[in-house]
Amino acid sequence: MDSLGGIFIGSLLINNFVLTYFLGICPFLGVSNNLLTSFRLGLATTFVMLVTALCAWVLNTYLLIYAPYLQLISYIVVIASTVQFIEMAIKKLSPALFRALGIFLPLITTNCSILGLAIFSFNRGYGFLEGMVYALGAGLGFTIAMVLLAGLREETELSDVPALIQGTAMNLIIAGILSMAFMGFAGLFSSTV
Numbered sequence: 001m002d003s004l005g006g007i008f009i010g011s012l013l014i015n016n017f018v019l020t021y022f023l024g025i026c027p028f029l030g031v032s033n034n035l036l037t038s039f040r041l042g043l044a045t046t047f048v049m050l051v052t053a054l055c056a057w058v059l060n061t062y063l064l065i066y067a068p069y070l071q072l073i074s075y076i077v078v079i080a081s082t083v084q085f086i087e088m089a090i091k092k093l094s095p096a097l098f099r100a101l102g103i104f105l106p107l108i109t110t111n112c113s114i115l116g117l118a119i120f121s122f123n124r125g126y127g128f129l130e131g132m133v134y135a136l137g138a139g140l141g142f143t144i145a146m147v148l149l150a151g152l153r154e155e156t157e158l159s160d161v162p163a164l165i166q167g168t169a170m171n172l173i174i175a176g177i178l179s180m181a182f183m184g185f186a187g188l189f190s191s192t193v
Contacts (some may be wrong), residue, residue, distance in 0.1 A: 004133045007126070011137030017113040018145040019182040021185075024113035028146060029171060031104045036152035039143065041104060044086050046118055046139025048108055049117050051082045051134035057128050083109040097133040113142060146177055147185040 002010070017023045028046070032038045055078040064071050087105050091098045098105065108114065117138050121131045152174045161170060 003163050004130065004132070007130055008120050008137040011134050012141040012144070013185040016141040016145060016182050017116060017138050018142055019179045021113075021116065022179075023116045024111050024142055026107060027104050027111060028149060029175065031101065032149040033153055033172075035147060035150045035154060036100060037097070037100045038146040041101055041108075042092070042143025042193070043145045044105070045111065045114070046102075046136070048079065048082045048086060048111075049114055049135040049139040049142075050132065051112055052079055052118050053121060053131045054128075055082075056121060057126075057131050059127075060122055071122070072119075074112050075115055077162075079118075080113050082107045113138070145178065145182075149174060150151070152178075157158055 008058070011017075015021065018025065018028050024045070025117075027041060031041050036083070059074050059078070060071070089152060090101070090105065091119065106154065119134055121134050124130075124134075126134055149171070151173060155171055156174070165173065
C-alpha cells in the first residue's frame, strides 16, 4: 500500500490527470485563457472530485458489492448531482464567475478526469482516507495544470508571437511542453508510478 504522501504527490504531479493521463483536456484548453477563472474552475473541480471520491467509496463499500454492474452509472449520477449543486451555488454567490465559466461549468459533469478518479480509486483498492487524499491531489493537480496554462497563455498574449503559431497552435505547444515537464516528476517516487 502506498503512503498517503506518495498517493498525494503521485496524483498531484507524477500522474497528473491532465498532463499525464490527458483527462479533462476540454476545460484545460477551453477555460484556461484567464488566470482567475482557471483557478476558480480548478477549485470547483477539486471539490467535485472530493465529493465524488467520498460517494464512490460509500457506493463501492456498501451498495455496489451487490450490483457491481451499476458502478459506472452510479458514478455519473453522483458527479452530475454534485456539479448541479456547485452550479446553483456559484450562480447564487458569484454571478460574474458563473458567466465567466459559461458552458464549462456544467461540462464538469462530463469531465472525464472526475469519472477517471472514481474508477482509478476503485481499481487501485484505495480505502476512504487513501481515496480522499488521491482526490485532493488529483484536484489540486488539475488546478495547477489549469493555472500554469492560463498564466502562460496570458504571457503569450503580451509577447510577440509569430502569426503562424498564435492561438490554438501556441496553446497546444505550451500544453505539450507542460506535459513533458511533468514527466520529469516520474522518478520522484518509484512506488507511485
